[in-house]
Amino acid sequence: MAAEQTFIMIKPDGVQRGLIGEVISRFEKKGFYLKAMKLQNVEKSFAEQHYADLSSKPFFGGLVEYIVSGPVVAMVWEGKSVVATGRKIIGATNPLASEPGTIRGDFAVDIGRNVIHGSDSVENARKEIALWFPEGLAEWSSSQHCWVY
Numbered sequence: 544m545a546a547e548q549t550f551i552m553i554k555p556d557g558v559q560r561g562l563i564g565e566v567i568s569r570f571e572k573k574g575f576y577l578k579a580m581k582l583q584n585v586e587k588s589f590a591e592q593h594y595a596d597l598s599s600k601p602f603f604g605g606l607v608e609y610i611v612s613g614p615v616v617a618m619v620w621e622g623k624s625v626v627a628t629g630r631k632i633i634g635a636t637n638p639l640a641s642e643p644g645t646i647r648g649d650f651a652v653d654i655g656r657n658v659i660h661g662s663d664s665v666e667n668a669r670k671e672i673a674l675w676f677p678e679g680l681a682e683w684s685s686s687q688h689c690w691v692y
């Protein structure tokens with residue numbers, strides 16, 4: 544099995560709306576493995592670092608305010624093609640364009656309150672995991688591996 548990993552964050556609206564279990568459930572039931580998870584408030588400078596690539600966008604200030612507005616759930620998920628497949632599970636950036644059955648398609652309306660973040664490439668996943676989990680990931684191998692792969 545390829546040990547690809549992605550960084551997933553449940554944004555403050557997802558936490559406040561009680562969607563933590565729903566998000567975890569979707570990734571878990573698909574067959575991906577949770578490698579790290581924490582609930583935390585984020586400093587403004589940290590949010591700016593996470594979204595540094597978007598710093599020139601007009602919505603950057605509002606995006607940072609949104610991310611620091613309440614606790615987020617940061618997670619690392621592992622599995623075959625988890626970066627691209629995770630993005631499919633999440634749905635399009637604008638929830639009104641997200642397909643029903645995706646997280647954003649099922650639970651969001653506004654692009655500025657789109658519940659969840661997922662890494663958009665393996666390279667960015669590596670960077671985001673290093674930023675959010677400098678302490679490292681959990682060491683475990685599920686006994687269910689042979690039933691997924």
Ligand code: RTP
Pocket residue numbers: 597602606635636654655656657659660661662663
């Ligand atoms: P994310 O990084 O959060 O997973 O989202 P994404 O790749 O689907 O979209 P991206 O273009 O990287 O934008 C990051 C987040 O910025 C907010 N956004 N607001 N007001 C706007 O036009 C606008 N555009 C983007 C969204 O919260 C988006 O998820």
